[in-house]
Amino acid sequence: MTALVEGRTGEWEVVIGLEVHAQVVSQAKLFSGAPTAFGAEPNSQVSLIDAAMPGMLPVINEECVRQAVRTGLGLNAKINRHSVFDRKNYFYPDLPQGYQISQYKQPIVGEGTVTVDLPDGEARDVGIERLHLEQDAGKSVHDRDPRNSLIDLNRAGVALMEIVSKPDLRSADEAGAYLTKLRAILRYLGTCDGNMEQGSMRADVNVSVRRPGEPLGTRCEMKNVNSIRFVKQAIEYEARRQIEIIEDGGSIAQETRLFDPDRGETRPMRAKEEAHDYRYFPDPDLLPLELSEAFVDELRAALPELPDVKKARFMVDYGLSAYDANVLVAERETAAFFEAVVAGGRDPKTAANWVISNLFGSLNREDKTIAESPVSAEQLGGLLDLLADKTISGRIAKDVFDEMFKTGKDSAEIVEEKGLKQITDTGAIETVIEQIIADNPKQADQYRSGNTKVAGWFTGQAMRATQGKANPQLVNEILKDKLG
Numbered sequence: 001m002t003a004l005v006e007g008r009t010g011e012w013e014v015v016i017g018l019e020v021h022a023q024v025v026s027q028a029k030l031f032s033g034a035p036t037a038f039g040a041e042p043n044s045q046v047s048l049i050d051a052a053m054p055g056m057l058p059v060i061n062e063e064c065v066r067q068a069v070r071t072g073l074g075l076n077a078k079i080n081r082h083s084v085f086d087r088k089n090y091f092y093p094d095l096p097q098g099y100q101i102s103q104y105k106q107p108i109v110g111e112g113t114v115t116v117d118l119p120d121g122e123a124r125d126v127g128i129e130r131l132h133l134e135q136d137a138g139k140s141v142h143d144r145d146p147r148n149s150l151i152d153l154n155r156a157g158v159a160l161m162e163i164v165s166k167p168d169l170r171s172a173d174e175a176g177a178y179l180t181k182l183r184a185i186l187r188y189l190g191t192c193d194g195n196m197e198q199g200s201m202r203a204d205v206n207v208s209v210r211r212p213g214e215p216l217g218t219r220c221e222m223k224n225v226n227s228i229r230f231v232k233q234a235i236e237y238e239a240r241r242q243i244e245i246i247e248d249g250g251s252i253a254q255e256t257r258l259f260d261p262d263r264g265e266t267r268p269m270r271a272k273e274e275a276h277d278y279r280y281f282p283d284p285d286l287l288p289l290e291l292s293e294a295f296v297d298e299l300r301a302a303l304p305e306l307p308d309v310k311k312a313r314f315m316v317d318y319g320l321s322a323y324d325a326n327v328l329v330a331e332r333e334t335a336a337f338f339e340a341v342v343a344g345g346r347d348p349k350t351a352a353n354w355v356i357s358n359l360f361g362s363l364n365r366e367d368k369t370i371a372e373s374p375v376s377a378e379q380l381g382g383l384l385d386l387l388a389d390k391t392i393s394g395r396i397a398k399d400v401f402d403e404m405f406k407t408g409k410d411s412a413e414i415v416e417e418k419g420l421k422q423i424t425d426t427g428a429i430e431t432v433i434e435q436i437i438a439d440n441p442k443q444a445d446q447y448r449s450g451n452t453k454v455a456g457w458f459t460g461q462a463m464r465a466t467q468g469k470a471n472p473q474l475v476n477e478i479l480k481d482k483l484g
């Protein structure tokens with residue numbers, strides 16, 4: 001299914017390819033031992049190599065190589081056991097080397113696929129073109145000093161994975177779903193924290209438009225977009241802009257553009273540079289990277305269970321719907337929480353409902369992550385046990401949950417304290433119902449003359465009279481008996 005966009009002169013297909021820069025989780029930089037922690041004092045994490053002092057030699061950080069290979073395996077991609085580091089030459093104040101060490105013709109990871117879960121419930125495979133390792137640059141700071149721009153080299157030399165998709169995406173929603181899935185995979189693997197606000201994941205967004213069935217159109221590229229929402233906005237805006245130009249008889253110039261989140265629009269930055277402008281050549285300071293088969297195999301064997309496999313297992317083992325399984329596996333912590341709740345044989349569908357509706361609802365309301373949940377998996381399990389053995393009714397359980405969320409207390413303690421045990425004593429319920437019937441002869445007559453809707457009203461009265469504690473099944477049976 002392809003989402004087409006209506007123009008003035010007919011329908012258009014939007015074509016999108018994303019280049020994602022993902023900062024590698026690693027203590028040290030790609031070619032130096034300097035630390036990588038976020039938010040440090042400017043220029044406090046810079047080695048002589050990162051500052052490009054003459055005569056310094058880069059040494060590859062094996063951990064970064066391992067992370068790139070693990071990511072490639074997680075993207076079902078070909079691992080290139082022979083790859084080469086090149087110099088990409090350009091001048092910029094935050095790049096003291098005068099070149100970036102990157103990979104060009106021979107990247108460490110080749111073609112792969114990501115299965116993307118679309119908003120309409122369908123799944124689609126999006127091709128990965130390649131993944132290569134490269135250095136990040138420093139940062140120019142323009143707002144600290146009234147007269148000068150300052151340079152912070154803390155980020156210079158930090159390892160990035162550039163993950164390039166094929167032009168397989170067809171709408172802003174698909175691009176958003178792709179980024180969501182890619183980020184989930186990186187987080188499961190622990191190879192990138194996926195934190196877009198801190199800049200550890202950012203996307204270059206390539207957009208073109210064409211008539212359905214025609215060859216690919218000329219693309220424009222929006223650099224360094226740093227949230228999924230902005231990526232979607234940039235695509236919507238850019239597709240519209242291109243369609244209008246072509247429909248007015250113009251043509252698209254290939255260029256690099258900037259997305260301005262404040263105005264929600266894209267603006268030209270520079271004409272697109274070609275590869276030869278960078279004069280790529282193999283870095284003479286670095287040998288080609290050779291990986292042994294055993295190195296790759298060992299990493300493959302130690303990969304964690306990834307979201308797609310976990311989702312399938314949740315559907316088969318727990319009988320969950322695709323939707324519920326998707327929601328639960330979106331983050332590794334959520335999936336682990338759910339599995340801790342069902343541990344010991346609790347009903348998986350009930351557990352999924354409680355985690356998705358009640359727990360997520362409460363967490364969202366307070367802007368908390370699952371790691372910050374005041375209710376632990378064991379505690380939620382305890383509540384489900386009280387529900388399963390009919391100690392409390394479903395309605396009461398919701399109130400108990402809210403109290404648990406507020407206070408962090410166990411369910412049993414709250415039920416005891418507040419006297420919320422379900423009333424299963426037939427005699428007690430009979431007394432309540434007899435009183436209600438006696439007080440409401442008109443409704444009782446309506447019921448007897450065949451208006452069964454009134455039965456629901458009676459149930460409500462009985463539940464209210466017992467503060468929701470009466471067993472609803474017993475209430476219904478006794479009502480039928482007394483009114484019938």
Ligand code: ADP
Binds near residue numbers: 019165167206207219
């Ligand atoms: P470069 O390295 O010069 O940016 P690539 O050919 O590697 O160019 O492509 C970069 C990204 O642009 C890829 O994600 C690719 O899928 C995407 N892309 C290529 N052609 C198009 C097109 N016509 N429309 C949209 N995206 C495209």
Ligand code: MG
Binds near residue numbers: 204221
């Ligand atoms: Mg590019």
